[in-house]
Amino acid sequence: MYEEDKVPDEHFSTLLDYLEGLKGSARELTVQKAEALMQKLDEASPETRDRSLGKMQRLRQVLQLLS
Known part of the structure; x- marks a missing residue:
């Protein structure tokens, strides 16, 4: 779920829901x-880390949501 090529940005908010x-x-x-x-x-x-900025941002969103 953290990989943009597996879950495109337009579907990530649905995943967060x-x-x-x-x-x-x-x-x-x-x-x-x-x-x-x-x-x-x-x-x-x-x-x-530079190559993983998008993944890190998604991780933060998930952690903020669930913590």
Whole structure:
């Protein structure tokens, strides 16, 4: 869901609407995976981070929504 080529921008808001309804372990697991991926990108090289700006923005949106 964080890859723009797999979920185009025009569909990402619909995905966020769906994720907002997550409850229980599905919500917790989604947050855990997003946090782990964000940490991995934070520790990546500057070049990798530069290539992953769109992914990082989507991760932040998901984390803000679910946290």
